[in-house]
Amino acid sequence: MNINTVKLAYFSPTKTTETILHDIAKGIGPETLDVIDITRSDARQQPLKVAEDELLIVGVPVYMGRVPALVGEWLNALEASNTPAVCVVVYGNREFDDALIELKEWITGQGCVPIAGAAYIGEHSFSDSGLPTAQGRPDQDDRTHAEAFGQAIVKKMHSVSAISQFAPIEVPGNHPYKGKTTLWDVNFIAVSEECGQCGICADVCPVEAIAPEDSSRIDEVKCITCCACIKSCPQNARSIKPGPVNDAQKRLNTNCKAPKKPEWFL
Ligand SMILES: Cc1cc2nc3c(=O)[nH]c(=O)nc-3n(C[C@H](O)[C@H](O)[C@H](O)COP(=O)(O)O)c2cc1C
Structure with a gap:
């Protein structure tokens, strides 16, 4: 064929x-x-x-x-x-x-x-x-x-x-x-003063969870924790704040090195 x-x-x-x-x-x-x-x-x-x-x-x-x-x-x-x-x-x-x-x-x-x-x-x-x-x-x-x-x-x-x-x-x-298909409903993103409200984060979000007029307003029920907004921010103004996602981040960093x-x- x-x-x-x-x-x-x-x-x-x-x-x-x-x-x-x-x-x-x-x-x-x-x-x-x-x-x-x-x-x-x-x-x-x-x-x-x-x-x-x-x-x-x-x-x-x-x-x-x-x-x-x-x-x-x-x-x-x-x-x-x-x-x-x-x-x-x-x-x-x-x-x-x-x-x-x-x-x-x-x-x-x-x-x-x-x-x-x-x-x-x-x-x-x-x-x-x-x-x-x-x-x-x-x-x-x-x-x-x-x-x-x-x-x-x-x-x-x-x-x-x-x-x-x-x-x-x-x-x-x-x-x-095994595993599960439900994700956390959690507001896990910190937005710093470096944010210039350029709107890129709202644009790349696959579930429209970020308000285009205010990037710090995040709908935690819609959010799938994919981190596209964090990784695409040109100012590095978005980060993971303390909580379950940060705990997972630490576990992964320790347990999944190889x-x-x-x-x-x-
Ligand atoms: C909610 C969530 C759950 C994840 N679960 C796993 C997992 O079970 N095992 C794993 O190795 N990576 C897991 N990952 C990591 C992603 O599979 C991995 O980073 C992937 O490269 C992301 O693909 P993308 O760049 O196309 O978005 C998870 C990521 C997210 C956001």
Whole structure:
């Protein structure tokens, strides 16, 4: 089978998933690349339909060992029909737990045929210069690995003449899925006087939890603690204040120091 069109779909508040997915696509080198960035809420309202002769690559960050709950609604509206698909999770050097198996099974239920899966490491959303975890990941080795994964996908696609010839792929994970899909409702962000109200934080927030006219007004029920606002602030005016997210930041910094390696499942 040839791959002419690749559809790249990802949710990626702090852009590590986005980076890895583009590197995989680079390794594939398709004639046509359609990018579907579902990070913003308006993009998640658009359902995606994929054809049998396209390759879908779906990427999500791991949240609490699972697929982020807000991606679920978009996944439920995905229409595929025997579409070859690749599932990718990116995690912050703790564990990816059941996120990859959950993503694989979710897209299978929507009509995809998963032909490959992978787990990559990205700088942890809660990482900062004071309490870093997986800082700078994906690094050059991760990105080279992702490109090689793209090449391995092409080789696998070329090895068959029909999608029915693929054996089902196995990825690690538990049934029932462990972990939880509810996040903290917590106001964990401190905003310093350096804030110039430029509005970038409100703009990058995937759930519109920040008031555009006052960046210190945060709706803690909407907030998914993704830290996109902190990492995108040009003044470094936003930081994690004491509380449960700061405690998690300290635990991660202590317990998740040893760099993990990306893995693919073909
Ligand atoms: C609410 C939340 C939960 C997370 N849970 C996990 C986890 O269970 N395991 C892990 O290794 N990383 C976890 N992370 C870290 C992200 O998976 C990681 O930083 C990822 O690279 C972020 O992807 P993005 O840059 O595409 O947003 C979590 C991050 C957030 C915000």
